[in-house]
Amino acid sequence: MPLLGCVADDFTGATDLASMLVRNGMRTVQVIGVPDGPLPEAEAVVVALKSRTAPPAQAVAESLAACEALLAAGARQILFKVCSTFDSTAEGNIGPVADALLRRLQSGFAVITPAFPANGRSVYLGHLFVGNVLLNESGMENHPLTPMRDPNLVRVMAAQTEGSVGLIPFPVVEAGAAAVRREMSRLAEGGRRYAIVDAVTDAHLRALGEAAAAQPLLVGGSGIAMGLPENFRRAGLLADTEDAGHLPPAEGLLAVVAGSCSRATLGQIGLAREQVPVLELDPLTTPDAKEMAATALRWAEERLSAERPVVVAASAPPDRVAALQARLGRDVAGVLVEEALASVAEGLVARGVRRLVVAGGETSGAVVQRLGIRSLRIGAEIDPGVPWTYAEPGGLHLALKSGNFGGRDFFLRAFEG
Template sequence: MPSCLSGKKMNNKQNILLAFYGDDFTGSTDALEFITRAGAKAVLFIEPPTAEQLLQFPDIDVIGVAGKTRALSPAQMQEILLPAFEQLKASGAKQVHYKVCSTFDSSATVGSIGKAIDCGATVFPNKLIPVIGGMPALGRYCLFGNLFARMGIGSNGKIYRLDRHPSMSKHPVTPADESDLRLHIGKQTEKKIGLIDITQLDLPVEQWKEALTDEEVILVDTMYEEQLTKVGEWMNDLEEEKTLFSVGGSGVEAALGNYWNEKGLLTKVSEWKKPVKATPLLVVSGSCSPVTAAQIAWAKSNDFEEVIIDAQKIVDEGTVDAAVLNHVAVFLQKQKNVLVHTGSKQTENLSSEKLGAALGIIAKHAVLHSNVKRVVVAGGDTSSYAARAMGIDAVEMIAPIVSGAPLCKAYSKNKKINGLEVNFKGGQVGAEDYFGLF
């Protein structure tokens, strides 16, 4: 796809505050939510936007790109990220953020955060690359470099050190075996990683540099919500008239948003119109998370019609049975809520690309052949492929539902998809009755 570099830079009147690149779709909508809550006009695109696309949003403050690098090898990531970062740099944004999952899902071979850091260091001029470790609003806490995570975002689940987390320690692609983010990321890059720890956060930001020596990457502890404003101030000071490249979960958007609110650059949105429930509702899930499994069980016991797809067959053959497509459409035509998922047979790691694309094909067919107006997609690794298969070009936040997974409006060249209400949720998001919120 042509980039915003083709022909000319973006219109300077747009004054882009922030551009972020998400490693998957659910994580990208998470970042979209927190910067939109801060009052920014933010749009999340499937690919780096063209100048023509940006003309549709003349008052845009923040550009997001929902990537798929979380499921890719380092070589594949580099091929995508280097030109993408150049395009985002050309936006003139003072801040460019590589958005990762709040649990830093990655390894040296899949979704490498270290490779993303290396690519960012190639494109952007900042000497220090900040890595924001926690996001309190999502139940993610970084303490002395170690990450702790609540079981289920938007729930009252227990908090575990990441390498002892019942779900993340057993992730089918990138199981968490190390909670110290310096060691975790250090397996993926040769850059020296330092830390601004919880005790140093109480100091004025101008004194934070006293904790640093020759590090190139700086992890920042984040334990409490009120600390984020100071983190945003520090990131703002690091700009030095240049684009600052950073890494982390949506704590980056929360930190910058809080700081810009304090300085009057943005006005926080405190009230949202509550969306009415949709009938019928379509849910498609490729998640293996026990959190999502509990939500599926809840839906089955609350009158959702269940359609189980054979994930292994889809991956092996690369197609979706016509009978499945028709089955889903018929239920929706009868005004039944429908849940499409892979069942208990999916016990091993399968192709996120093929499974995600299949879920997207099912969802698109349902929208084209029924009166469904709202779709929920569950599963971080598969979400980016599902969105692409649905023909979505961009999304904009409509309303918060559960922290990190807002309800959005889709933009598409397909008239039936354009305007569709969509919710993309990661496997760890939500309480058991999550699907009942829609």
């Protein structure tokens, strides 16, 4: 019976959250898509949806179905996991899904924060920073699907929800859990439906987690889960453990498939190019998914190894992405890249790859669905927010990396040891 039930709006975000829970001592399983049967045994279950860029009505329906499955399994609290860069549009999907979950849980208030200091995400006076720059100066303003041009999360959330949005500012969070709890009560009694919560340190997130122990719903990035396992320990529901992230030994051929166009992923590809075989696909030149996949697999066959990875990437800088979208349309361009990379991943696994890194949320969703994976056991982190996972059956080790996550040497370091 899970203690914590989580609904994630994309696949890499789900593994990011699951990794946070494992790090804090909860045995965690990630389920792919809305569960259609009994949930795996675990102390936390994360349902990974591909709903971040879906039509709002579809995102709401899938999120509610996932919530129902988690509640039926016995989950005592629900966490709606969104991106640490709050990826969304003016229409949603964060606001519509959160509104629907609040109604289902018969609650009138929830706290929200995408803060994750270990990965450079902090919220101060309601504004989201990525490293030392505001969200709208971080490169996210050029995201091909969810461009983020306003760093004020109170304003962003207010545009998406039926309710009003308040702020729990830095001085309150700095004062600790009791102060946060009092401010939550004050805002809820004053008619606020949500409160964006400032957080610039892990201590802030742990204080928020403690303050929100009795809240039916929380909304945020994986950092918001940092303090939740300890709540269950205080209640005598969760034992201490040192092996929450144990996985079978890794073996087999190595590969990376990258579709993210984030600055972080482009930098990781650039460094990898200097040390391992890298093939960069160009959808502008070859706008055919089958042809791109066939080219990549022919290229990879001669280079696959158990000592060093091959990297197949369809990532591109903003001007190339804009040119492709102008030629094909945004949705068609996105599907083209996802289909090509999903076929590449499928072909690589068929050729003996058993350790596979996938970069990009949409790409990860397409790959996992193509491979028919239904659940993942969560293991140790490679970098903050990016764990190795183990797909059963099949014996495949997967690392699903959010485009913005990981150090510049991530594609190399992932396979060390």
